[in-house]
Amino acid sequence: MPHAIELFDTTLRDGTQGEHVSLSARDKLRIARRLDAFGIDLIEGGWPGSNPKDQAFFEQARDVAWRHARLCAFGSTRRVQFAPEDDPNLAAMLAAGTPVVSIFGKSWTLHAEVALGVSRDENLDLIASSVAYLKAQGKHVVYDAEHFFDGYADDPAYALATLEAAAEAGADVLVLCDTNGGTLPQAVYEVVREVCTRFDRPVGIHAHNDGGCAVANTLMAVQAGARHVQGTIGGIGERCGNADLCAVIPGLQLKLGYDCVAPAQLRGLTELAHFVQEVANLDPVDRAPYVGRSAFAHKGGVHVSAVMKEPRAYEHLEPETIGNRRRVLVSDLSGRSNVRYKAAELGLKLTEAEAALAVRRIKELEHHGYEFEGAEASFELLLRAVQGEAVSFFELERLRVRSDIQDVDRVERSSRVSSSEALPAGSCTEATIVVRVGGRRELAVAEGTGPVDALSNALRQVLAGCFPSLERVRLSDYKVRVVNPEEGTGAAVRVLVEHRDDTRSWVTVGVSSNILDASWRALADGIRYYLWLVHPAEASPSRAAVEPAPA
Template identity: 45%
Template sequence: MSRTAPTGTPLGDAFHVYDTTLRDGAQREGISYSVADKLAVARHLDALGVGFIEGGWPGALPKDTEFFARAAAGELQLRHAALVAFGATRKAGVRTEDDPQVRALLASEARVVTLVAKSDRRHIERALRTDVVENCAMVADTVALLRAEGRRVFLDAEHFFDGFQFDPDTALRVLDAAMTAGADVAVLCDTNGGMLPLRLAEIVGEVADLTGFRLGIHCQDDTGCAVANSVAAVQAGASHVQCTANGYGERAGNADLFAVVGNLVTKLDMPVLPDGAFAELTRTSHALAEIANIAPDTHQAYVGASAFAHKAGLHASAIKVDPELYNHMDPTVVGNGQRVLVTEMAGRASVELKGIEFGLDLAGHPAAVSSVVATVKEREANGWSFEAAEASLELLMRSAMDPESAPVPPFTLESYRVIVERRADGEVIAEATVKMVVDGRRVIATEEGNGPVNALDAALRAALSPSCPWLDGVELSDYKVRILNPRRGSGHGTDAVTRVLVESTEHGGDRAGSWTTVGVHGNVVEASWLALVDALTFASMRQRAPLTAVR
């Protein structure tokens, strides 16, 4: 049976879902959160229902100090999560009360503080240039002061697994110093990300048996095992798991919050989020990717657009009988959906299932199904691809179902011409002229653009706008070109073809949406023209469709 979210009371403080996107995740190359971004991320995470949101390192980074100040001033109202300040213990040889970093943690007004401390003797002696006794005193003194000030304290035992394997006594002494002084959780950190699940789980279980402490886990993804290591640690006894949204983080990243939570909920039956929140996993992932200005990973577990996408005809045949046969869970549980991709690998079942997504009942049109399957296979052999161009695929299906009422472009082409001019000052201008029949009238339009496709698009609009006023709300929002290999056996590279993908977007109103079309030809301009014509044909079809059918 396909797994779904467990029902029942969330685990609450019995299990901690701890997010560190705003501190550890922000260390990913290419991410730079503004304070406004950090506030927005925190609101999304709180709405999802995580237990703890690490906001950053006050006192070390001005943006983080401002973030906590604005949060304390009322700009961040959290319903589910506790805001956490991250920082270091006092420095060696410095009184805790006099350490500016410790004072900054108190000034943040965060009710929870996570302290990072070295737990590997090599780091203590070489990086901190102190000894184990002083390091443990630094930990104990800082925890004790924070506890006396009413703060809840978690300890991040940095480099714990490497340190435990090198000198277990030192690693355990650091944990004991923190927990004896009043820390709530000892978080075991795979800081270098070099652990594998079986050994990591052995160590977590051993530490749990030796200490009886409440343990947490923090994993980097340098071996590609951060999610697996986190889940293995929970199975071995950890009840606090630290993650980042979409696995953002330094180097290869951190354990992905959405994959870890997805596994805990659907595989281990642990209701770690509030009721109803699990269905927001996909939406939250994509919203946080937007804030980070990073394209969502389409192949991300649970929440990626391709996480439940099926390409092979064998899969589609089974899914047509029962979707659970090739899905490990119901994708709607995490707010995602099943998709069937129609490619050269597709069979009849793939086409029929894809038709259902488009609102087309192809089951009663066997000849149309056969035609679509044959056409897709033939075209993909020549460089076409319909996986990312579903608008072109839908047009193909509708034409096969009923050629008499098939969608057609809102014009009949007579000819088009594109010229490119390089002027003396170095400026390059493209000029396109289209000759066509629109509503029974012959129309000629000429427009300039910064390239041949831009010029063609402008000329098409100029010719069509008087008869198609809806074109003002439709724009060409993305354009991608791929040069394909020459056909096998041709013997020369000039036989290569070009595949063009055009994404169009209609803004505002009830018909807002986006669609992608494809064109393939040996000439890049003709490939672009084919994709543009499909885009306009699809847009025209949307205008004629009832609002309830517009996607």
């Protein structure tokens, strides 16, 4: 039988100490529910004595029927001037009403004597009396030995004495913390193995990532005998973060054979990671191991060719086991295997000649600054153009954009002199386009909150009579990147435009040394793509939908 691992999640406590991370009590409750559903055993909700948000979370959490997880309140050993029953920190932990408490104490003489200003014996008493008091109140006590590895390196006998003080007082779990995050895996293994031989209760690991080894240190600790694992979703946390449970859990379960969660729950790992990032308002980390968008993305043609024959050739496990998926990217590094794979995803079957032509076109376009990894709608238009399918619907004859920008400072000065003569501050952008639709020449003029919005409004105004379904389409995102900044004002720009309707979104790309031209290319292809989806029979013969930008 595989050894069972107790999973302790500290996303809601240590995770919130990371830069740019802030969670409301409601956010914490939402994340805690998902952690519970995933199969986390212990959820550290926060430090109830430190701030109102954590207290509010514990109050709200009392009304939740947790299916699997037990909640844990966090705090420190008592202050030297208080008896345990009078200590405000211990009282706040008890008031949180959780069945489990996590309490940290000093393992390093440096911290005991300098940070706390107590003697070594006094520090041992702080640990023992605090743990004993919490146990007397009926709590399951997780003792976090802060800075244990640094303390052990400095004075092994004293570091072990702090664990003995906690164990003799009744601590249920002894957690060894690499608080500064600088210990290397081999040292972690040796220290954890030594501790496990000395104590008759579960030993845990709490690793920080300052040396880039938090996940490795956690895996080594378990192999040395630890059975309690602490970490955060996405590795968020103080400084460089904590051990990332999204890498630790599959590493333990799929690589080393330990029992962490049910296989069905493990398949929800990627979704859990993305949920936490969304609630915490953090940008997704595409390169994150296991759960990142790029974790199973293949770009090189040799890689894709091999993966199509046998995924194990370039994948260390099946992405579906942790809820991720394989992605094949197309770029100037692509071969025909990449293009055929992506075409099959889109329901297209290319001949060898069409695949070769598509690869040639991609390399030419990317040389001019195009990039199709984030613009799959443009890529599909390119493939259909290669196959000779008409995807035009309309042709641009000319466009003009005019912006009237008022001098806000002048207007404000004028307002102070004579409000009756002042003009409203702001700007007005107007776009004029002439296009050919179904053999007819159409002209439209529209205003917008900027050049691209004005162009979008003018184009949809022209097309609305022929394609009423465009009413459901909206411009949802617009990104610009300079392709070759060394060219200064003559540099080419790459524009990505995202459109949405009621059920889907799609992204198109345009490149030019003229930002309006690049924006029009991306914008027009976004509309062409939608019209092809809903009105394929009405497409008119035309040139290829995507052309190289001018040199």
